[in-house]
Amino acid sequence: MLRQLLHRGLKTCFxxxxxxxxxxxxxxxxxxxxxxxxxxxxxxxxRVEDNMEYLFAPRHSLAKIERTLVNSLFPVNQSKHLLYxxxxxxxxxxxxxxxxxxxxxxRGGGGNLLDPQxxxxxxxxxxxxxxxxxxVLGFNYSFAHMCILKDNKMCVLDDIVHVLEELRxxxxxxxxxxxxxxxxxxxxxxxEVFIGHQLGGVTLQNKDRVKSARAMQITYxxxxxxxxxxLVAEKWESTFCETIESFQKSNKELKLYPFTSSSLKEDFQKxxxxxxxxxxxxxxxxxxxxxxxxSMQDCVRSKPWLGLLGLVTMALATLTSAGIINLxxxxxxxxxxxxxxxxxxHGLYGMFEMLSSxxxxxxxxxxxxxxxxxxxxxxxxxxxxxxxxxxTFGIGASPFTNIEAVKEFCVNTCxxxxxxxxxxxxxxxxxxxxxxxxxxxxxxxxxxxxxxxxDDLQGKPAWYRxxxxxxxxxxxxxxxxxxxxxxxxxxxxxxxxxxxxxxNTYVKPFVVLFYLVYxxxxxxxxxxxxxGLDLNNVVATESRTxxxxxxxxxxxxxxxxxxxxxxxxxxxxxxxSVQEDLLEITEGFVRISWFETYxxxxxxxxxxxxxxxxxxxxxxxxxxxxxxxxxxxxxxIILVRKPNSELELVASRMYLVAKTAExxxxxxxxxxxxxxxxxxxxKVKFMIFNPSFIYMDRxxxxxxxxxxxxxxxALFVLFFTAFLVANSLVNVWLILTVASVEFGVIGFMTLxxxxxxxxxxxxxxxxxxxxxxxxAPFISTFVxxxxxxxxxxxxxxxxxxxxxxxxxxxxxxxxxxxxxxxPSNLICTLFRCLFLIALFTFLHCFAILxxxxxxxxxxxxxxxxxxxxxxxxxxxxxxVDLDGxxxxxxxxxx
Numbered sequence: 018m019l020r021q022l023l024h025r026g027l028k029t030c031f032x033x034x035x036x037x038x039x040x041x042x043x044x045x046x047x048x049x050x051x052x053x054x055x056x057x058x059x060x061x062x063x064r065v066e067d068n069m070e071y072l073f074a075p076r077h078s079l080a081k082i083e084r085t086l087v088n089s090l091f092p093v094n095q096s097k098h099l100l101y102x103x104x105x106x107x108x109x110x111x112x113x114x115x116x117x118x119x120x121x122x123x124r125g126g127g128g129n130l131l132d133p134q135x136x137x138x139x140x141x142x143x144x145x146x147x148x149x150x151x152x153v154l155g156f157n158y159s160f161a162h163m164c165i166l167k168d169n170k171m172c173v174l175d176d177i178v179h180v181l182e183e184l185r186x187x188x189x190x191x192x193x194x195x196x197x198x199x200x201x202x203x204x205x206x207x208x209e210v211f212i213g214h215q216l217g218g219v220t221l222q223n224k225d226r227v228k229s230a231r232a233m234q235i236t237y238x239x240x241x242x243x244x245x246x247x248l249v250a251e252k253w254e255s256t257f258c259e260t261i262e263s264f265q266k267s268n269k270e271l272k273l274y275p276f277t278s279s280s281l282k283e284d285f286q287k288x289x290x291x292x293x294x295x296x297x298x299x300x301x302x303x304x305x306x307x308x309x310x311x312s313m314q315d316c317v318r319s320k321p322w323l324g325l326l327g328l329v330t331m332a333l334a335t336l337t338s339a340g341i342i343n344l345x346x347x348x349x350x351x352x353x354x355x356x357x358x359x360x361x362x363h364g365l366y367g368m369f370e371m372l373s374s375x376x377x378x379x380x381x382x383x384x385x386x387x388x389x390x391x392x393x394x395x396x397x398x399x400x401x402x403x404x405x406x407x408x409t410f411g412i413g414a415s416p417f418t419n420i421e422a423v424k425e426f427c428v429n430t431c432x433x434x435x436x437x438x439x440x441x442x443x444x445x446x447x448x449x450x451x452x453x454x455x456x457x458x459x460x461x462x463x464x465x466x467x468x469x470x471x472d473d474l475q476g477k478p479a480w481y482r483x484x485x486x487x488x489x490x491x492x493x494x495x496x497x498x499x500x501x502x503x504x505x506x507x508x509x510x511x512x513x514x515x516x517x518x519x520x521n522t523y524v525k526p527f528v529v530l531f532y533l534v535y536x537x538x539x540x541x542x543x544x545x546x547x548x549g550l551d552l553n554n555v556v557a558t559e560s561r562t563x564x565x566x567x568x569x570x571x572x573x574x575x576x577x578x579x580x581x582x583x584x585x586x587x588x589x590x591x592x593x594s595v596q597e598d599l600l601e602i603t604e605g606f607v608r609i610s611w612f613e614t615y616x617x618x619x620x621x622x623x624x625x626x627x628x629x630x631x632x633x634x635x636x637x638x639x640x641x642x643x644x645x646x647x648x649x650x651x652x653x654i655i656l657v658r659k660p661n662s663e664l665e666l667v668a669s670r671m672y673l674v675a676k677t678a679e680x681x682x683x684x685x686x687x688x689x690x691x692x693x694x695x696x697x698x699x700k701v702k703f704m705i706f707n708p709s710f711i712y713m714d715r716x717x718x719x720x721x722x723x724x725x726x727x728x729x730x731a732l733f734v735l736f737f738t739a740f741l742v743a744n745s746l747v748n749v750w751l752i753l754t755v756a757s758v759e760f761g762v763i764g765f766m767t768l769x770x771x772x773x774x775x776x777x778x779x780x781x782x783x784x785x786x787x788x789x790x791x792x793a794p795f796i797s798t799f800v801x802x803x804x805x806x807x808x809x810x811x812x813x814x815x816x817x818x819x820x821x822x823x824x825x826x827x828x829x830x831x832x833x834x835x836x837x838x839x840p841s842n843l844i845c846t847l848f849r850c851l852f853l854i855a856l857f858t859f860l861h862c863f864a865i866l867x868x869x870x871x872x873x874x875x876x877x878x879x880x881x882x883x884x885x886x887x888x889x890x891x892x893x894x895x896x897v898d899l900d901g902x903x904x905x906x907x908x909x910x911x
Contacts, residue, residue: 034392039389042448045443059340072352080713086585087581087583112234112565113142117231130231131230132229135271139181145264176215180195199225207646232573262275284557284560286351288843292841304328316485330368334433334436347425363434363437392446403435411431413726423778519868524868532869539765554842558840575676576676577684579674590612591633599701731785755785759784761857794818795818807870811871
């Protein structure tokens with residue numbers, strides 16, 4: 018009883034609201050427009066968020082804590098060149114990958130970059146880069162100004178440049194060349210360096226000697242100490258890319274792939290620029306389809322302008338929410354490109370459902386009563402689905418979300434959906450009132466002029482009679498009759514053909530078989546889901562980031578990124594057992610280690626490595642670190658002298674590189690977790706760090722958390738509202754339908770090469786609401802129906818809501834097809850997920866649910882019950898004589 022009372026009370030409230038809007042349509046039509054202009058004006062000064070770490074790296078991760086500790090122990094002196102100066106904080110830099118023509122056709126093709134011709138060209142390129150001049154504030158900043166050592170000498174930026182210079186010197190002196198070992202080699206000054214990240218596609222002879230290399234990577238680091246240096250560095254990076262591209266045009270013997278520290282954020286925002294016209298095209302397609310779907314052959318009852326005004330409603334809501342977010346200090350980023358399509362999916366069904374409900378009202382009623390009836394019938398389910406949007410995306414906007422891009426997207430979506438709901442109720446409803454007055458006044462739905470009477474159309478041309486065609490021109494309608502709308506093509510098709518076909522006994526087995534195939538493929542994809550963040554998936558396709566990362570993955574995937582191994586507390590390095598522990602931990606890695614080099618140094622002195630504390634530290638400080646070939650390790654050791662004049666080694670660091678198969682995220686993440694577990698079990702207290710760990714650490718759990726929390730919140734809401742809705746079976750069927758659609762989307766998007774990243778997770782959260790939005794009215798009509806068979810109520814539900822479902826899904830799916838041409842991986846992911854959501858929701862509404870509901874219990878048949886006053890329903894057939902006089906009422910059934 019409580020459910021029925023609450024249901025009737027809400028419908029009464031919406032009825033009165035609709036009547037009130039019918040009394041004041043001008044106010045409710047103009048208020049949203051004024052609000053959109055007021056708030057939207059501030060959006061002209063929007064700001065862009067381009068900090069990729071802030072957007073996509075988990076906010077709370079151990080890697081960020083480790084970075085803070087590492088920077089406190091070993092602050093990066095960016096005015097000095099270190100072997101791996103991008104190990105902690107990359108700062109501004111320019112990087113170029115060089116390949117020979119033909120080397121892009123796989124690992125087996127391409128020329129040798131270490132031959133004299135290619136070496137000469139690479140050194141010419143290096144010289145061109147070092148001569149770059151950047152004019153800022155009337156002063157030309159050279160590369161030397163940006164890279165000065167304390168002794169006023171320009172730093173050598175990459176060890177591979179030393180190797181090339183030694184090769185050129187050897188050829189100039191008619192020597193056969195130098196020996197280059199791989200991955201560690203020795204320079205002329207005796208230093209041991211790791212070149213596994215500088216040479217790629219290497220062919221070896223005698224196991225460790227380089228015979229040829231098909232790819233090479235050179236990096237140029239800049240120093241930044243103030244805002245002026247930041248400005249110079251930004252312009253230098255832009256000039257660097259232009260220099261590389263200019264050199265490429267004049268030297269076809271090499272293939273160059275430039276990349277800078279700002280390339281990623283530029284290519285991320287490039288998605289917005291390359292998709293502008295495609296988004297406009299998409300909206301135009303939806304606009305045309307919406308106008309066609311709102312049209313009928315009857316020129317009076319056709320309402321094409323409502324299709325346009327529906328899209329205007331969504332545009333006003335989006336503009337208003339964007340202005341509010343901008344006033345609140347929010348910043349724009351390219352992930353927001355998905356918000357208009359969420360608003361589109363939310364608004365299209367509400368628009369078509371309100372129009373469908375209008376066509377079910379009686380034409381002899383006043384417009385105010387008709388609009389009140391529309392609100393009573395449609396606004397309750399629209400309100401409930403909007404509340405579900407607010408709950409699911411609200412959870413995504415909560416502090417539980419660990420990825421800032423997801424959180425900001427959810428905040429904006431909540432505000433946009435709220436205003437879309439309010440504007441749909443106010444602006445679109447008031448325009449429905451205006452078109453209702455046009456219909457009541459017998460005016461043309463497009464030209465708004467009075468439709469001529471049948472007698473006046475007789476002498477008109479055929480095209481004019483076609484434009485002015487209306488059923489009132491042929492015959493009058495009886496009071497309370499709504500059959501004039503049944504000639505709508507989609508409604509006629511559903512009633513005459515589709516409802517009988519989909520519920521046919523011979524069709525049902527094929528639908529069940531189709532559903533089993535659907536579940537099978539979805540399960541196959543679900544078992545292959547990969548979680549993680551590939552930054553290539555959020556940038557434009559034709560960009561430096563994609564080109565650079567693709568060739569880097571092809572040629573430099575044999576080794577992991579350089580991992581910093583930090584011992585952050587004093588240990589007994591001179592103790593034999595500690596030495597064994599350190600060597601055991603780092604075993605299997607390619608190492609650039611002061612510790613191992615120092616032990617070898619002691620062995621060369623014929624000194625056992627297990628020596629006294631004072632000898633170990635004094636020799637390290639006064640002999641080893643002062644040898645020119647070992648001075649590179651000065652920044653890797655923190656030696657302090659105690660008040661008692663004793664030396665103490667407070668902390669130290671080493672560099673580790675792991676041999677990998679494909680250098681995939683899964684491999685690196687597994688390596689990270691393995692080393693962290695070792696740090697907890699070994700006596701030596703150490704930590705590891707690489708900047709890429711910030712994106713990987715806890716990303717899988719962080720990106721899945723919003724979807725998991727949204728699903729739990731949706732289940733929570735559906736469970737507790739089961740006690741408030743008219744029948745709890747509605748919520749049960751909704752839960753099963755949402756689970757089926759989401760399972761299918763996850764499986765098929767994996768088969769369609771879409772990973773579970775923040776973009777696809779946001780789409781899956783939207784999929785929960787989109788499914789509820791479309792399926793809730795259909796399921797509710799079926800469940801609440803009584804006294805007829807399940808098949809009959811499936812047909813009734815399809816006839817009542819099928820047109821709106823078909824129109825909204827058709828407009829949505831066709832409307833997003835232009836997105837397939839956008840050269841952006843972000844938009845590609847967005848399209849694939851949204852298309853699968855719309856397609857599977859449509860299939861569930863029009864095929865799977867209509868079949869399953871016809872044979873799944875409980876049955877709708879009820880025992881015959883007499884009414885309280887013991888009356889019987891009698892069906893009569895009137896017999897008429899030949900002369901037209903009434904003869905008898907023949908009873909056909911009781």
